[in-house]
Amino acid sequence: MELNWGLILATVASAMAAVVAGIGSAVGVGMAGQAGAGVISEEPEKFGSVLVLQLLPGTQGIYGLLIAFVIATKAGLLSGGSAITFDQGLQFVFAALPIAFGGLVSAIWQARVAVSGIGLVAKRGEESGKAIILTVMVETYAVLSLLISFLLVNGVSIG
Amino acid sequence: MIVPMKRLTLIALKSDEEKLMHALQALSAVHIIANEPSQESAHIQELENDVQRFKNAFLSLKRYAQEKKGLAPKPEISAEQLRLKLDEALEDCFEYETLERELNAVRAEIEKRQALLKTLEIWRELETNIEDIKPTRSVSYMTGLLESSRIKDLQLPEGAAMELYGEDKGLRAVLAACKTSELESLQRSLKEAGWIDFSFPNILGTPLENIRRIEEEIGQLLKEEAGLAARLKEYGKLRDEFALGQDAASVRRDREKARTELLKTNTAFVLEGWIRSDEEEKVISAVKQVTDIFYADMRDPSDDEVPPSVVENKKLIKPYEAVTNLYSRPDPRGIDGTPLMAFFYFLFFGAMLSDTGYGIVLFIGGLLYNKLMKPSGMTEGIVKVLIMGGISTAVWGVFIGTFFGLDWNVFLGTPAGTFPLLFDPMVEPMSMLFLCFGLGIVHMLFGVCIKIYMCIKAGDWAGAVFDNLSWIFIVVGLILFGLAPAVKTLGIGMAASGGVLVLLFAGRERNNILKRAIKGAGSLYNVTAYLSDMLSYARVFALGLSTGVIGNVLNTLGGMLYNSFGSGLIMQGIAFLITAALMVGLHLFSLGINVLGSFIHCARLQYVEFYGKFYEAGGIPFTPLGYRTKHVKVIGS
Structure with a gap:
């Protein structure tokens, strides 16, 4: 039986975007959540700002999902698959790289800032806005990765 | 202003x-x-303790009496009333604290007894009085625990005997006895088998008698606990009083603290x-x-x-002060960035969210929250910024976006290509990217213009022309150069003249011509900063993408779910209900996460790319002696 390498590669690309970026977010949200629980045990009223900080490293996973979905739609993976050549499949794989790894690494580093930010909120609750902004600075690179991944996926010509 | x-x-x-x-x-x-210098006197400390006392009582009350939560603004009260109610509230708070302490003491007693009960349980069948288990002249006793699996291999020395009792977690309670002369060898063999010494607590009677007594005591204590908890629950109706007390106490503390600071x-x-x-x-x-x-x-x-620093702005601009304050208040001798930034914030926020459905929900939700909760301070500002952002989002959605993640043409049934009015970023990503960069350049150059204005106002003409105007020349010139062949020459001319200005005058404070040129060349390198600032506006597109595509993903999932139910009226009905409920929840989640992202990323564009060009931060907040309350709103008497 002949394998449809194009379709397989497109599936790999889609899965990779979701999984690798998702791992980053899972680790990140987990780290921030642990730090947050400590603060909430002392001061439950800070739940709101801590929750926002915990959520921030979670966006990379969503960006990953987004690219995964765009690839899946474009390659017709959700409806049985369209004719994808080997080259196109490989293009999808490389197009998924930015958000996969940009997302993975930025989520974890963003979580580190979020953890420190949660420490800041514990000491000075009124400065939570600044903690959020410091954390979002890291996300810039996830956003840029998302953009490039999208443009590259968009640029694969099918049909 | x-x-x-x-x-x-x-x-x-x-x-x-x-x-x-x-x-x-x-x-x-x-x-x-x-x-x-503010003295931490005992008096102030006492007042601070009162505040904390109320705060703790307010928070711990949740454990005994459920809180009825609803959306409601803070109750209003006059300053006079607030002051008068403080003493009564303090008294109630003391009573509450005493009760709570009693309850905690009872609970500690119960725990202590339960722990004791657990240790005695395995000795239940020992029918000797505990105080009688002590060595006589010729016989010694040992009480302890042994792993049950090792008991059958145990070799007891001559003249020793042991009795087995209850078992807990694989450990058997053992009473061993032997002639006093054999004690050492008994100890040795038991130790080899993993013996753990057990000594009874200082009680009289058989274990069973004690177990019965302790169980009875626990029963008594539990009754007492329930009684106390019920009385504490009564205090649930005093929750508002404690909240009021906390505010009254902190108002008093603020005033008294200020008094200690007077000469x-x-x-x-x-x-x-x-x-x-x-x-x-x-x-x-x-x-x-x-x-x-x-x-x-x-x-x-x-x-x-x-x-x-205190700023005063028109009603529509005022909410955006919250965004500026998140960054830093303006230097009182500088310029207030809020009125200059507000429009751009409005513009970029909508472009980032860019979904008409979400915009409408955000607008209505914000209005309702504002109406019901009457927030104040920072929250009020943010809520109003979001309400306006909702409008902007709804409008942008028509031009470049979607409706709850749905393609406009699918939603309205219009022929393909009608909506969105401007272009579809999913189809023409490069157009969208250029739109973002274009808006970004306008935004940045506007910032530079403000800096020029500030320089001129301060009499620094050289700064205005050489450090700022020159850059407008360079950026605009380069854009013209790239834009169309017709204005190519004009563009290159502008960029070059700007470049020359920077090269010659950026290091104007140096006299040595060589050093000056080096400084100028270094400044010219700043062109990369403008480039990276411009690229930063790509986030507008990326965030818009994330809203549209996530909404789309959710809709596709909803469609799959809906279709997975069979046909037939009943199944269709169930499918509709389940899918609708799920869709509402998921879209609200998507809205929440995207609003958060848009709010913060939009703020970042203001802070770094815009304020970076001209804003002088570092003002201290104006905190007049007043009523800084948490739970109630003090109104003029």
Whole structure:
């Protein structure tokens, strides 16, 4: 039986975007959540700002999902698959790289800032806005990765 | 706009001090400067304790009585009422604390007994009085625990015997006895088998008698606990009183703390502080109502004094102050960035969210929240920014976006290509990217223009032309160069003249021509900063993408779910209900996460790319002595 390498590669690309970026977010949200629980045990009223900080490293996973979905739609993976050549499949794989790894690494580093930010909120609750902004600075690179991944996926010509 | 401040010096009689401070607190217009280093006196500490006491009581009450939560604004109360209710609230709070302490003591007693019960349980069948298990002249006893699996291999020395009792977690309770002379060898063999010594607590009677007694005691204590908990639950209706007490206590603490910071003689005191220049009259008349014997002086700040910064803006702009304050208040001698930034914030926020459905939900949700909760301060600002953002989002959605993640043409049934009105970023990503960069350049150059204005106002013509105008030339020139062949020459000319200006004059404070050129060339390298700033606006597209595609993903999932149910009216009905409920929840989640992202990323564009060009940060907040309350709103009496 002949394998449809194009379709397989497109599936790999889609899965990779979701999984690798998702791992980053899972680790990140987990780290921030642990730090947050400590603060909430002392001061439950800070739940709101801590929750926002915990959520921030979670966006990379969503960006990953987004690219995964765009690839899946474009390659017709959700409806049985369209004719994808080997080259196109490989293009999808490389197009998924930015958000996969940009997302993975930025989520974890963003979580580190979020953890420190949660420490800041514990000491000075009124400065939570600044903690959020410091954390979002890291996300810039996830956003840029998302953009490039999208443009590259968009640029694969099918049909 | 930054409000000019005046430095107030007020001297009055000490006998009027208390009344005056009450009046000033009600006025909430004087930012007091500590003349005396604030002393952490026992008095202030006591007042602070009261605040904490209420706070703890308020929080711990949740454990005993459920809180009824609903959306409601803070209740209003007059300052007079607030003051009068403090003593009563304090008394209730003391009673509550005493009860809670009792309850905790009872719980500790119960726990202690339960632990004891657990250790005695395995000895239940030992029918000897505990106090009788002690060595006699010829016989020694040992009590302890042994792993049950190792008991059958145990070799007891001659003349020793042991009795087995209950088992807990694989450990068997063992009473061993032997002749005193054999004690050492018994100990040795038991130790080899993993013996753990057990000594009874200091009690009399058999274990069973004790178990019965303790169980009875626990029963008594549990009754007591339930009684106390029920009484504590009664305090649920005092929740509001505790909340009020917390505010009353913190108002009192603030005032008393301010009083310790005043400079005093035997008969008079001196109050120094900052007031808004448009509130001079208000302050003086408030003082006059208390006393006629006073001296007040109000002057402009001197050069070495930094007053707190207060800004005043029109109603539509005011909410955006919250965004600026998240970054930093303006330097009081600088310029207020809020009115300059507000429109761009509005614009970029909508472009980032860019979904008409989400925009409408955000707008209506924000209005409702504002109506029901009547938030104040920072929250009020953010809520209003989001309400306006909702409008912007709804409009942008029509031009470049979607409707709840649905393609407009699918939603409206219009022929493909009709909507969105401008272009579909999913189809023409490069157009969208260029739109973002274009808006970004306008935004950045506007910032540079403000800097030019500030330089000219300060008389720094050289700074205006060489450090700022030159850059407008370079950026605009480069854009013209790239835009169309017709204006290519004009563009290159502009960029070159800007470049020459920077090269020659960026290092104008140096006299050595060589050093000057090197400094100029270094400054020219700044062109990369403009480039990276411009690229940063790509986030507008990326965030819009994330809203649209996530919405789309959710809709596709909803469609799959809906279709997975069979046909037939009932199945269709169930499918519709389940899918609709799920869709509402998921879209709300998507809205939440995207609003958060748009709010913060949009703020970042203002802080880094826009404020970076001109804004002077570092103002201290204006915190007049007033009613800083958490649970209630104090209204004028």
